[in-house]
Amino acid sequence: MRLNELLNSVAEAGREILSKRDKSLPEKTLETHCANLLSNKGEALGSAFAMAVVIAYRKSNEEEKLKFFYHLLESYSPNPELVIQRANEYKASNDYKAYAALNDAVESPRQMLFRRINMAPNGTETLVELRCDLLRFIKNNPELKTIDYDLSHLLKSWFNRGFLTLEEIRWDSPAVILEKLIKYEAVHYMSGWEDLKKRLGKNRRCYAFFHPSLPGEPLIFVEVALVKGLADSIPPLIDPTLDASISENKTDTAIFYSISNCQAGLAGISFGNFLIKQVVMELKRELPHLTQFSTLSPIPGFLKWLSREQENGDSEFIKETDRDVLSLLGNEHWYQDQEISEAVKPVLMGLCKKYLFHAKRGKLPCDPVARFHLGNGARIERLNWMGDKSANGLDQSAGMLVNYFYEISEVEKNHEAFINDGVIATSKDFKRKLSSI
């Protein structure tokens, strides 16, 4: 039996007992419940008190939640005086007692509170939800970042990669999980169950990370198509009836064409880099005949960057002759007009390559998807013309897509060069054409 179910009945039973003794329980504030939970009463019937906090939090409206977060900030922060005293003692003696006392003084009581909330049924879920709210509030209340420091510290520790399980998602997975794929797919929209069934069809794979405390809730998932040769276009990947549907043992390439995070409350607690590499290994093990592992990725920042560069008279990237050509994009149907399309193609592809390779924020690439895969140790392999003619694809990158290639034996070297020196790994072909632009 899963503990959660049991916790439920334990906590329910506990709550009944509490209610009998204290008729005013349901009226108590979230703040009172927290105080009870942290007191030694909490040790005896911890999950009942924790459940009271969970229920009270979930009932709160926006205003009450914000008030609650400020309460956490004001009443559950470490005491500066005490911290300085303990810091001095630590410097003086440097022994176990001083070390423990310093740490106890610095660790905010919020962390213990969060750990105790986690004992309630759905505790972890509530904390992830709570962080989702918190991140929203932080935009206008930046001082709440202090609370997120504690909460995200805890979640990073709990969602440590060693605690995640990788699971394959298939058409015979539980519907309650599958409906979440439809909901969370963030790259190539799914209109419903029929779309989903196609993405789990022949020569298709889907993998997700799960955490034991969020059963039935994928954290992140990746969709994969097994094909022959590097894919250059999205439609045949998301609809297998469009491709020549060869038999699995004739495929040689795994294309990662969509990666979606599912939990807004886990933003910034990165799983993506682990996920891709583990799926590569898993596919290699299961299908040893696969030799290439690559993404087919969007270039979300290209057109925005291009428009900024066009406005910039001194752009180092745009030649004068390009500007006329680019003006053809004003025609709404430019990509359906073969003549225009052929005229803009070399200019757009040249600029897009420059964008991927030269456009930087600090020493790293502007483009967030590029930053992600290059940071993982992949290389830029190839730019593809008209790989995604959906409205979104045209808006972001004039329909272009790029392959990032995962060569496992180079991943570590690429990663180090990228992180330390901003070096961008590319295929020979990409490099050659880039120089010739």
Next chain:
Amino acid sequence: MRLNELLNSVAEAGREILSKRDKSLPEKTLETHCANLLSNKGEALGSAFAMAVVIAYRKSNEEEKLKFFYHLLESYSPNPELVIQRANEYKASNDYKAYAALNDAVESPRQMLFRRINMAPNGTETLVELRCDLLRFIKNNPELKTIDYDLSHLLKSWFNRGFLTLEEIRWDSPAVILEKLIKYEAVHYMSGWEDLKKRLGKNRRCYAFFHPSLPGEPLIFVEVALVKGLADSIPPLIDPTLDASISENKTDTAIFYSISNCQAGLAGISFGNFLIKQVVMELKRELPHLTQFSTLSPIPGFLKWLSREQENGDSEFIKETDRDVLSLLGNEHWYQDQEISEAVKPVLMGLCKKYLFHAKRGKLPCDPVARFHLGNGARIERLNWMGDKSANGLDQSAGMLVNYFYEISEVEKNHEAFINDGVIATSKDFKRKLSSI
């Protein structure tokens, strides 16, 4: 597929790649592997580096391990100067930046190291093993308690009750789990599989806590017998063929007769209080006709205490007349001699009640088992003569056993009075007889 298996192949593959690039890898020291794991290299192929640490640690001998722990103490501790500086800045500004900087300065790099080790296959297992070693070393090297502060802090967070799963253990459980029950049973010795099968027989239950990262490894387990009326003796509990084997729906009482911790490396990270209460709730749910939940527990400290009191001429507990009677215990076979047995019974039972109720360490009872159950909110119900005539039972408590009774509706009240004021809850009968002694 469980992540561990996959991590294994991922990490193996990573290690192969690393080995090819760096022929000296296998010779590198544990210390070097740790440095690599904490560097940014670790981010690309984290689990490969983590695995190198795990392998190197497991190969180490006692001397190398001790050296390693001192290395952790010296090279991975927070910098006192920096801590003081950050503490002052925090006091001055009290904003997010200062808060984060203070915490970063105080959190020892060991914690990050341990979290990264946890990414390796068997990472959690290795950390539990490492703590087991550490606790051993601490006896002669108390300064290493500083490291245990960090490690136990992390393990407490990871083994948070919200992450544990309660599972029933039955005769159709995997042998690989069952053999651990035989190994870890700490209260009433099992000689092998036949004994185990009896303890999982008719009207018997066994429950254990598991953690998702230690598959197949019980953390703690409790053995339960369903009987009619409060049990007063061990043999019929551990061998159902000895009791009148009534049908399950005629039972009214669940007796918790054995609780064993399994992981030395998790010492002090308490699960027992959760376990008993949850099993009570679970049994109530499954078998609503059960009305009593009680232990039949050893009294491990009684005879040691008694012998100290006997040596103490001024003992407030022992009457002069008792001393003669107690000398009869010098006869090795006293408990088989009905005459002696009857003579010592009232004296021993009287003294044992005093021991349980009056003998204190601080404001809490001397006896560790009493401390545990009373701290959980149970009450002392009844003392039982000759409940355990095994060598161990005679040595610890002259064969006496005690029932601690779990009345869920009183657990919280009892717990609070016990923790705050040292009040010991008892049955009316126990109290009455105690006063009359």
Next chain:
Amino acid sequence: MRLNELLNSVAEAGREILSKRDKSLPEKTLETHCANLLSNKGEALGSAFAMAVVIAYRKSNEEEKLKFFYHLLESYSPNPELVIQRANEYKASNDYKAYAALNDAVESPRQMLFRRINMAPNGTETLVELRCDLLRFIKNNPELKTIDYDLSHLLKSWFNRGFLTLEEIRWDSPAVILEKLIKYEAVHYMSGWEDLKKRLGKNRRCYAFFHPSLPGEPLIFVEVALVKGLADSIPPLIDPTLDASISENKTDTAIFYSISNCQAGLAGISFGNFLIKQVVMELKRELPHLTQFSTLSPIPGFLKWLSREQENGDSEFIKETDRDVLSLLGNEHWYQDQEISEAVKPVLMGLCKKYLFHAKRGKLPCDPVARFHLGNGARIERLNWMGDKSANGLDQSAGMLVNYFYEISEVEKNHEAFINDGVIATSKDFKRKLSSI
């Protein structure tokens, strides 16, 4: 590992070996494959030969299949001469040898052929499919019923109730099973996944029988709603958002509102009677507070019967005064017109009660649904006006529905009286009103 997967690889491997030795294998006819399978070659690599039959059958077109069934009829029937000889020997000696010889002579080689086909991967599935084809052919080729005698005999034995597993279907069941519910629902149409999710929502249950050899294929399923009091109308049952959604422990009645068979190839191999009674028992066990178990069922034959009676000038059921009232039904929107509706209600309800109670085919009721539930031992409880205003409901029974009530303690008695003497059990109220018509 499930045998089917393995059988697949075994049979594939076997087929490869066979193909190497016999290049003409793929061209061989279904008839040749059957002959091989029955020969002693089949014993060595049985599943390979069986697989050849399965593949060849699935490739066949209608004409080839029909030819194949005639081949089974002509070449695999028992030899009449031999049967007579063995019958005489059996009469003469009546010993084991004669008994075995008689049976061997009478059992058609088709049965052995079918049993061997069953060894192939998907063998059972193929045989069910084959019977589905066969039943279709029988309409125009009644002599093929001889083959169905053998095939259905075998399937009845294999789908013996002792081999079926009852499983609850929930929203977290595999999508591959759920999509079959949408497909096979035969009583109250589901338009897709949203409908299905409602039917598996709060206070709803769904159970199906499965057979180990048809994994993922429900044989029959029943949809249940937990409500307070006997339900009289379909819409709130198939859409829980329409009912007052009380908490589960406030419900007292389980309504079986839809039962659908899934496998056309298993027609006539009845599971429905087992299913309902077992679900009643299962619900009683899980939810002891339920006290009533009833269907809310269509009356598929009522309007057809009524129209026949109307055409019959001498109908013993229709009074002259009724005929005028009934003519109001000519108005397409009669049921939306309150005046008409109220006028026809007493007449239609009276006639429908007579239909259910008096209209017979032989000694059993005309109505197939009545025959099914009364044959299971249920009683007619209540007739409900306007319980199903769907097009189908109006067409069949002018929107009326009937409750059949399962009183487990009366089921056997009712069943016997019904089967032996055609006695129809009813509630007192139904009986009373019936007499007063």
Next chain:
Amino acid sequence: MRLNELLNSVAEAGREILSKRDKSLPEKTLETHCANLLSNKGEALGSAFAMAVVIAYRKSNEEEKLKFFYHLLESYSPNPELVIQRANEYKASNDYKAYAALNDAVESPRQMLFRRINMAPNGTETLVELRCDLLRFIKNNPELKTIDYDLSHLLKSWFNRGFLTLEEIRWDSPAVILEKLIKYEAVHYMSGWEDLKKRLGKNRRCYAFFHPSLPGEPLIFVEVALVKGLADSIPPLIDPTLDASISENKTDTAIFYSISNCQAGLAGISFGNFLIKQVVMELKRELPHLTQFSTLSPIPGFLKWLSREQENGDSEFIKETDRDVLSLLGNEHWYQDQEISEAVKPVLMGLCKKYLFHAKRGKLPCDPVARFHLGNGARIERLNWMGDKSANGLDQSAGMLVNYFYEISEVEKNHEAFINDGVIATSKDFKRKLSSI
């Protein structure tokens, strides 16, 4: 939920109802229960009546059981007169009706009875048990073979290979299954759990067939050792600590060293031939580097045959000179005496080869193990001196063992030649040495 559990509660509930109506139920005879079960009452509450039969049968003593079997023989056999009539009608008309009528007349009511018993909880188990009893009675009551004709016919159909599941048995399998391996191991005795753990250790495999209706009950299992080169001796196989424990990917040969049937009541319903071939395929799939699949088998009939030949003065196999040598075997410790051992070795090995190849019963080999593996299509590969020095090995075959080799591509050819013409396949080496004797 498994049907069996549910059937239990259904049948229990049914039985309660029956008991209330008919107080004499528990006193009724097995024969009465059978009559009820076959009547139409059985259709309403079938499992309750079936359960009554099961309970009554299990309570019966030997005498009552024998009486019951004679009752089945006398009261449930087909009517010879009717059979002849139907046979004549079938010959005359040859249509569906005549066919069905013939079959109905010939099929004994016992078959329906057995099928209905199968609906009870543990029905299949009871029928297997019943056949176990029946086979015992047949020895002295050969006329009961008639009943076994029906029962084994049914069991063969139900235990059709298509319904079996192959499962790997490992140390983490349920103890309730593992204890049955200890109990049923019939070739190389296991003394208990320690022995079993070794046989499931490194480079060891174990596979069993299960049937869905006998959960937790292996039907047959095979133990496999993965080694390098053909094994010639048992001890290193049953105790992996004795072999050089190479890493799995260095092994090239799977040795099947023990095959045991588990269910006496399924005697003669052969699974062994399927089992070995499927395990070969499964191992090939999982471990593609394995190239040899062979048994290391006992030769149970050799010494018995040899002693008969020695008594036969005209033996065509034993030379005069051999007789003297063979007399050395009179020394109880002959195999420990190197001199004797070397003297008898060539003679015994020569004779044993002749035994395996020439000693026949009909056209097939005398030796039952040879008959089994050669019938499966294996070949005799090699005879091994002193492969099994256990008491049993010495008694059966003077410690010799033989390897039967499974070359999947030859299995079908070998099988056909063996079954049709008694041709025994051997390795070239075996053949060559055989001729040279």
